[in-house]
Amino acid sequence: MFSKTCEYAIRATIYIASEYKNEEKIGIQDICKNIGAPQHFTAKTLQVLGHHDIISSKKGVHGGFYVSEEQMNRKLIDIVYAIDGDHVFTGCALGLEQCSEVKPCPIHYKFKPVRESLKKVLEETTILELANNIKKGLFVLKTFKV
Numbered sequence: 001m002f003s004k005t006c007e008y009a010i011r012a013t014i015y016i017a018s019e020y021k022n023e024e025k026i027g028i029q030d031i032c033k034n035i036g037a038p039q040h041f042t043a044k045t046l047q048v049l050g051h052h053d054i055i056s057s058k059k060g061v062h063g064g065f066y067v068s069e070e071q072m073n074r075k076l077i078d079i080v081y082a083i084d085g086d087h088v089f090t091g092c093a094l095g096l097e098q099c100s101e102v103k104p105c106p107i108h109y110k111f112k113p114v115r116e117s118l119k120k121v122l123e124e125t126t127i128l129e130l131a132n133n134i135k136k137g138l139f140v141l142k143t144f145k146v
Contacts, residue, residue, distance in 0.1 A: 001088055002080065002083075002084060002088060003083065003084050005041075005045055005083050005084075006079070006083040006084045008035065008037045008041065008042055008045050009045050009046075009048070009049055009079050009082070009083045010076065010079050010080075011035040011036075011037065011141045011142075012031050012035055012037065012042055012045065012046060012049075012055075012065075013049060013054060013055055013067070013079055014127060014130045014131055014134060014141060015031055015034055015035050015134070015141050016031065016065050016066060016067050017071075017127045017130075017131035018131040018132075018134035018135050019034075020066045020067055024064075025057070025058055025063055025064025025065060025066050026064045026065050026066065027064045027065075028042065028043050028064070028065070031046075031065065034141065034142060035141045035142055036141075036142040045083065046065060048082060048083060049079065049082060049083075050065075051082075052078070054074055054078055054079055054082060054127075055067050055071060056068055067127060067131075072126065072127050072128040072131065073127070073128060074127050075122065075123055075125060075126055075127075076121075076122040076126075076127070076130075077119065077123045080122055088115070088118070089115055089118075089119050092105050092108070093105065093107050093108070093111040093115075094107065
């Protein structure tokens with residue numbers, strides 16, 4: 001449903017939020033290692049998130065990424081809009097340009113409630129909520145090879 005960029009953005013934001021403590025910034029290498037993402041690509045994605053005030057960064061020796069208390073309360077939908085726009089909520093599930101209520105694709109009406117449900121989850125879920133669940137060890141951000 002999300003672009004790969006958006007997946008990395010969500011994972012990186014949650015990781016940064018779960019690891020930030022005592023004003024120590026999180027470095028790009030640490031982020032990428034722990035979310036299983038390529039460094040150069042992720043760095044560009046984090047710049048976009050910073051531009052949208054979803055995360056913050058500081059340059060220099062003690063620099064890195066962090067999430068302020070205010071940013072912790074941002075919703076996941078903010079990340080999706082910053083990276084993918086509203087296409088996941090408005091676009092056709094089959095990628096058709098002309099799909100609409102008037103001229104629907106074959107799965108339009110079956111996909112519509114899924115899309116609405118996803119939007120509701122993203123609107124109700126904060127970065128803080130997911131970061132706390134990561135800290136508790138309830139969830140993971142990286143796929144482990146078995």
